[in-house]
Amino acid sequence: MMADQTVYSTTSPVTNERLVHMARLLLKQWDVEAKAIEVIQSGQMALVWKVYTDDGPKCLKRIHRPKKKALFSIYAQDTLAKKGLYVPRIIETRNHRLFKQYGPFLFVLYDWIEGTPFDLNVHDDLIAMIEALAHFHEQSVGYEPPPGVPVFSKLGKWPKHYMKRCRQLEAWKQLAKLDRDDPFSRLYLAEIDRFIEKGEEVLQQLLESYYETWVEQMKKRPSLCHQDYGTGNSLRGEDGNVWIIDLDTTAFDLPIRDVRKMMAPFLFETDEKGKTKADIVLEAYEDVRPLTKKEKKVLFIDLLFPYDLHELAVEKYIRNVPITEAELAEAMAYEQAKWEEIERRLDSL
Structure with a gap:
């Protein structure tokens, strides 16, 4: 496989x-x-x-x-x-x-499945991967697990996930205070409050958006999200088709959760024509499965949440991985730049 x-x-x-x-x-x-x-x-x-x-x-x-x-x-x-x-x-x-x-x-x-991995720096590979993801979402609508098999769904759970992450970012301040000699912890204490505030603002934006209405609609005929889609979980098979593998984390959710994870790393990376790869991802997805303005707004709101910064803090304070002050500063700079970029996109809707 x-x-x-x-x-x-x-x-x-x-x-x-x-x-x-x-x-x-x-x-x-x-x-x-x-x-x-x-x-x-x-x-x-x-x-x-x-x-x-x-x-x-x-x-x-x-x-x-x-x-x-x-x-x-x-x-x-x-x-x-x-x-x-x-x-x-x-x-x-x-x-x-x-x-x-x-x-x-x-x-x-x-x-x-025998095949070769995709290269996200190759335009055609990126397009093929995203179109396959859109087809996966589209064709998985209507799946019902057999009787006795529990439903694994994240529909409607984003607000709780946002709140949990914000609480964790707040709680880790106490761990940082215990290690003030550590440059990472000093920077964390100095800057983290504004990221927590932003996370809370994003939560409010989500609650005021089309999110809850969309969730209720999706519950009637949900589609599957891969939850871990990327180059490690997709292949160009020997038959030329795009195979999607490692579906262990699959769950019911809004399809844009997978799209957000594919777009986020490419917000500031451009192709030879100057177009951001994030735009290429979204356009390729919509060529197969168009999104309404309200749905795209939910996507952009989800992109605003400081996921990368939270994950870095998990590595530091939960998994005890040595993370440098420079890495934290880079993550904070990325989140700041991301807010400006996504707010611009929201304004253009």
């Missing part, structure tokens, strides 16, 4: 042998004969093996998600594949199940 961009496992020979043996035992649940098995990803909760068979390569994967969320994405992927979307087919077990559970973990066997 993965491809040339895969980071191969660097486990020791002993660990690698143990994982291959584990895969062979697991594969007894499927009607496949493994000629060879390669450990592709390990060292985390997610495990991925490439299984070579006479019927082509397969991907055996341990899903790194709670069972309730994993079931939603597994059945969604199966439904989309059967509808003809370019997502990997799930291979049923001997007992005609889509997965095998051992302990708290779900294991799934997929077709392995």
Whole structure:
């Protein structure tokens, strides 16, 4: 299911042998004969093996998600594949199940998609990726999980997510005060209040926008969001089609959540003609799935929220990753520039 961009496992020979043996035992649940098995990803909760068979390569994967969320994405992927979307087919077990559970973990066997990763610096690659995303959103409308499978939805939850992040940014001030000798923490204490205030303003803008009305409409016939779309989760297959892989985080949400994540890194990056790549992303998406002005306003409001700064603070104060003062200053400068750029776009609607 993965491809040339895969980071191969660097486990020791002993660990690698143990994982291959584990895969062979697991594969007894499927009607496949493994000629060879390669450990592709390990060292985390997610495990991925490439299984070579006479019927082509397969991907055996341990899903790194709670069972309730994993079931939603597994059945969604199966439904989309059967509808003809370019997502990997799930291979049923001997007992005609889509997965095998051992302990708290779900294991799934997929077709392995051979292909090449996209280069976001190549105009045609960027367009192809975004158009595929729009088709994914469009064609996933109407998916209903089977009875007994919990619904994983983020529809209507953005305000709570904004409030949670603002509270976290406020709470981390206490951690920063305990480490005033650290340049990162000193800068955080000096500047973070204005970013918290901006986050609260964005929350108010969201509540006054078309967001809640749109959510209520989407609840009637929701579409899926990938939630982690990018070059690592899309491939140009050997058949020339764009394949979307790794749907583990898939959930019901407004489709612009995926669009926002694709646009944000490109707000200030331009092509050879001077057009921002963020505009190219939005135009390519709308060529397939047009957005109304009200919907685009919700998209721009979501872009205003200081996600990047929050993620940097998570790295520092939750994951204890050493982050420099310069990195924090760069993130703050980006957020400031982003506000000006997005406000300009909002004014032009």
